[in-house]
Amino acid sequence: MSKRVSVSALVKKYFYEHQFPTMWCPGCGNGTVAMAMVRAVENIGLDFDKTIHVAGIGCACVAHWYTSFTALQTAHGRALPSATGIKLANPELTVLVTMGDGDCIAIGGNHLIHACRRNIDITAIVYNNFNYGMTGGQVAPTTPIGSLTATTPFGNIEPPVDICRLAEAAGATYVARGSVYYVKELIDLIEKGIRHKGFALIEALTPCPTVFGRRNKMGSPAEMWKAQRDITVSVKKIKDLPPSELEGKLPRGVLVQKERPEFTEEYSKLISRLRKEG
């Protein structure tokens, strides 16, 4: 267990303080996810110069406005293919990607499938707040049935997708789900994802009180954070619980961890083979 570094020390090292305050609404969980990523980087002791942050577009994708990682803000949904180019061109770099649920699963869904399939060594953190927050709370592919959003004023009739199961089916070799309510666990899940050789996806559940919560009468921010505890169940406890207590709950923790050849290593092997055959 590494020594816990103070928040002020982390801010000094990883943030542009002159860019504060952040744009996130009071009660939003996104800052907690961003800080969990920074702590994971610090805990591992990654080379700061060689850690690249790639972000899509949306409320989830603004941490790089405040952090001093070298970063690329892509077009909406295109973080993963640009991250793929960065990692393949220079495999020495650690590539962290942050996306929102709409960014990653809707407009960027195709890229997610193929990043998982390729098993390229990128760590993707998907902030899931169950709706499009930045544009005023429209329905997302993750929005539960019945939820009210700006574009489902009579209740959502489309079934949502399970991000983690999609990533697993597409071939991701590390899949985890965390929540801002369990922040130490979230840091640990991100840390494990960065250390994992291959494509790692961490879904981070994060409440959106301002647009999603307000429309759906989910109570105060504090109540929404507590609800994160109630809608998830740790994978460590699943086997001890009766099916009735698991209904409607999302498993939390490491869901998939396996080994498979990593894409950029395979490409490097190809280059060496061709050079030997020369």
Add this chain to the structure above:
Amino acid sequence: MKGKKTVKLMQGNEACAEGAIAAGVRFFAGYPITPSNEIANIMALRLPEVGGKFIQMEDEIASLAAAIGASLTGVKAMDATSGPGFSLKMENLGLAYMVEVPLVLVNVQRVGPSIGMATSPAQGDVMQARYGSHGDYASIVLSPSSVQEMFDLTVRAVDLSERFRVPVILLADQVVGHMRQNVAIPPYEEIKTAYRPEPDVPPEEYHPYRGNEKGVPPFAKFGSPYHWYANSSAHNEDSFQATSDYVVARALIERLTNKIMKNKHEIIEVRGEFLDDAEIVVVAYGCTAIPAKGAVLKARDKGIRAGFFRPLVLWPAPEEEIGEIARKARAIIVVEMNMGQYFHVVREAACKGNAEVYSFARPVEVFSSHEILQKIMEVQSIV
């Protein structure tokens, strides 16, 4: 002392791929599409041999996104496509203009709109190559007319993209992409292309989006001690958000345009023949320049004072050169395989001259020199 050139029979797309390797391109991301496939096929074969990387991405959008990512690590990167893919790339092309990423995008034009005719040549993407992505920016677009130029202009495209930190479009077509001609290739060690300007100050004094004397900001590759943020939003000189700062955002967009337009004399490249005494000047580019030049030679044989003008760089447009022609000639005929696109550029550039500007434009069918000659004679009879 210069080495001996190797003369080789090559296909246009093959010459483009070899030109890219010769120019130092070491990353290619692509997606299968006719008639540009050979470029990706050859890059898949050649790049790992020279220590470069090739990747076939999941779609056209992703392949340009990957090339952008690779370029940010300091590698010369390229992508190639045709019409339907070119449309899909407009989003990431805009990103490349905004964050100022050097790369080369090849469009081997085919008939559109939409899926159109995959194996037939066209010149319908001239305006899209200039204005296709949303917002304001200036583009560099090169137009090869031979297999030799598929090689040479690919090298030039790489060089220009690096010098100006901008995506450069090689706007080829199915004819030049698929025809075979002899190409004279100099020894690769003699082919020199620029590398983007780099910071000459320590990291703490680095302003990632402050233009140099040409308006081009110095580039620090990703993974270096220079931390910066390639920002697709409007940004200030230090790459922070300027989405509420009208003065800063306006200065950025003006610089993105001016770094090309104020340096256009370093970029523009044209060829002219018989312009000194020409009364009727034929303007053509790409595959259409081949029959157009033939028609001018035939007209000269008939005693008609015809001239030939060919922009190798379509954008920025050679407005002054066209203006000069318009002052001396009586008529200009713009021949192109579309419904009339570059005609508008020529007419605007010629507006202060004496020459009448005619459009001889049609889609799908390749021009013959005979029918262009007929057009020259028809114009001669009325001016």
